[in-house]
Amino acid sequence: MTRRKSIAATIADADAASTRLTRALGPLQMTLMGIGVTVGAGIFVLTGTAAARYAGPSIVLSYLLGAVATFLVALCYTEFASTVPVAGSAYTYAYVSLGELVAWIIGWDLILDMTMGAGAVATGWSQYVTDFLGSFGVHLPSAIAGPTATLNVPAVLVVLVLTAVLAAGIRTTARANLVMTFVKLAAVALFLVIGVQHLHSANWSPFVPAGKAAAAGGSLWQEPLLSKLGLGLNASFGAAGVLTGGAIVFGAYSGFDIMASSAEEARDPRRTMPRALSATVAVCALLYMAVAVVVTGMEHYTRLDNAAPITGALEAVGAHWASRVIGLGAICGLTTVVMIMMLGQSRVFLAMSRDRLIPEWFSHVHPVTRSPRRVVWPLGIAVALMTALLPINDLAELGNIGMLISFVIVCLGVMRLRRTQPDQPRAFTTPWVPFVPVLAIVLCVILALSLPLVTWVRFLAWMAAGLVLYYFYGRRHSRVASAENAETAENAETTASAPLSEPRP
Template sequence: MRTKSIEATLRDAERPSTRLARSLGPLQLTMMGIGVTIGGGIFVLTGTAAANYAGPAIAVSFALGALTSGLVALCYMEFASTVPVAGSAYTFAYVSLGELAAWLIGWDLILDMTMGAGAVASGWSQYVADFLASFGVHLPASVAGPEAVVNVPAVLIILVLTAVLASGVRTTSRINTAMTLVKLAAILIFLCVGVFHIHTANWAPFVPDSQPPGGDGGVWEQPLLGWAGISTNATFGFAGILTGGAIVFGAYSGFDIMASSAEEAKRPQRTLPIALMATVVVCATLYVAVALVVTGMDHYTHLDNAAPVTAALKAVGADWAVRVVGIGAICGLTTVVMIMLLGQSRVFLAMSRDRLLPEWYSRVHPVTRSPRRITWTLGLLVAFMTAVLPIQDLAELGNIGMLTSFIAVCVGVMYLRRARPELRRGFRTPWVPFLPVVALLLCLLLVGSLPLITWARFLGWMAVGLLIYVLWGRRHSRVATGELAADGSDGEEGPDEEGGDGGHGQGGPDEAAPPVTTEPAPEPGGARS
């Protein structure tokens, strides 16, 4: 099993031509996590998942997703504080499970973030259309919204945000913080207005009776567990809650993307655990609250659209709030798309550094320290996918990719505890192996609740990825070519090919990665195990 040592991984993060700037503190990283987490789940998927799968019990689906993501986040904290470099689950898999597993997880993460960004961009387009309609400006349905032949506004926002990302992480962080504050204010306004328009009759029945899967997909619309005889329905009932949880689980992807930005965090051993857990707690509370209010304001059967929050406000005649919350939703979804595009570029960067993808992509701009080549390549790919795929297909494909990467992280934490017990860890996941096993089982339950058609598309994507690995990555990776020795040592990095001098760019001289130590860690206390 080809693996890459943690020591070599950390040294790679400091190579002059590919090094990112460490410029994110706890507040900036937490706001980034909230910025990407609060958005698609509240403003887009709440309605479609309630109408098609769980009914008012979508609040329970969000709570289940929060529990699962919280447990997985504890595993992420150990990895991200020990190996604080770009790549998230891909990097964690490489140092624990080996090269093939890392490649598949990296390819999987690209799917997750590409589809997730596309799904949220589609919802963004609908909110923009509704906002303009409140002023009497109506965009043609053929170019905006879920029925559009080509969703022009969604494609345009992806291209604009790609340009922002190419300008550097500091600019991205400032824009994200401003828009996230607007988004949080809009959510609070919605809750304050909506709570006075709740009709408890809309919550009855809270868990609608199970029904056979709808649509024309037949057996392909059944969940994997239903096909295996474990569950018979994907729509409503207990199975509907599970399927709804699997679909809205993508709403909690913020901590995964935060981990992919670990290389840009100051003092990552302290910053990452604080930011990760704060993101999960804040976002879970808001998700459950909004789910209860929106299904109480309007019957769940009326929420099957890409803008359920403003639709619920329209249903109760709160037109002024539609405009205010619409602005917040537009800002909120903008930050989600932006940070998802950021996360996928960092995973791609890590894979390119290891030469599992062409090394040409790993070069960063000498001034902004941003990977512009990757950013534009992936931005154009997301724009294309958004133009041709409907929102629900995008969301389900993104979630199956994320759940698969979470499973790898849970397994990797347990493996690395055995393989490298002496490794100093910035944070130690409590109750290993019990807690990672529980998180693993919950992830398996959710991923098994996704429809068979989603599994078929996912396996097709993974087959393409495996073919690329066999034809390119397996022979060109730095581990395969012997550039990295068995002990993880490698040669010295030459001059920056982009014209940089190997300086620190935006980050400054105080932003180097902390030195690696393999001395035994002190006896843990408190939350540590």
């Protein structure tokens, strides 16, 4: 029998005094949080690498594909976020709709997604800091900073500082996000204004570069899984390159997922969440596509393969002063992305701890700051380690596959809950069910299968480790299992103490 947790019990557990978070975020703050985590890596980091390696100028189509898939998935998230407004995002939604095992799988998956995603952005942040300091004649040693660093010290330091900010509480986090998000948006606007003055149409030709066959040897691991299924697709350029580029940059739209994981900290979440989610997706999609068009028009896509493509394009056209200003905005922007991704990561971990799928000790919330410090610090240190050890591309791809799988689960959960609990009050309902969830699932699966084979191997290894942990710990200690065992023991005791019936004559 599949263990499920009721919506009422989920909300009641979140309201316990020792684990309750503070509802301190209004619609504007929540929207800015979404924009703060969404507008960042996709513009300042991944645009260049995805264009150079996978899609060329057609990266704008990759962003458009990602935007369509994101909008459909966001509709499903919005229904859940307004119905079950507690921490945990896809993990919580899976628990109430599809059961404990699926919830564990998606929770374990989200830890991978947000850890790797935060690490990828922190690596890009380090490159922007290195370039920014270099523009003033301060050059950090390549062994401790930059894409070839043995130990990426700036990236590790920013992760640890942001961990301390998160430990200080949601109000401190929201204030820091507000300031840095406005700086980031101003930097994006300045880039667009300057960039349109340096466009060269030749850089957009061909708009969709011809596909390249994979080389022999180890590079076969870099082919998308679709090619391994006999569809003859290559990861580099052409139509398949647009798909692979879409899968790579899809993580740029993950802000609404992080917002959903923070629904417990929103005031009047049944009204705040639908508004904030829809505004975030619309604003960010427009900004991403605009920047993709401009940056590939300024600089040929073959020269964008670096962790700081925006400032690199400005330097190439001689806009050195703008490069410095926008570099500072990018640093602020990427800082908010790392911070909010780590916030979402900690909320998922907190929800799993409340359900005792991981030790309940982690669910304790500090009585003054109302921050889950026992979760925040271990996860922050884990992100710092991943950032120090793995390159940006591996981090981004692992984060994206985890997110795409979680999106599929949420869409399945909406359809399941509609069948099993049709009378459950919903402040927002996803339109055209099951058409919208099914279409979202198809798009997410295509994008996931467009990721390199090596990414799938690493992902499956991570999930296998998670299933082992669930088997030996989670399934035996979960709150739902404890309630079932207590009920079974009570029934057995009642049966044993009941008077025996008189023997028949």
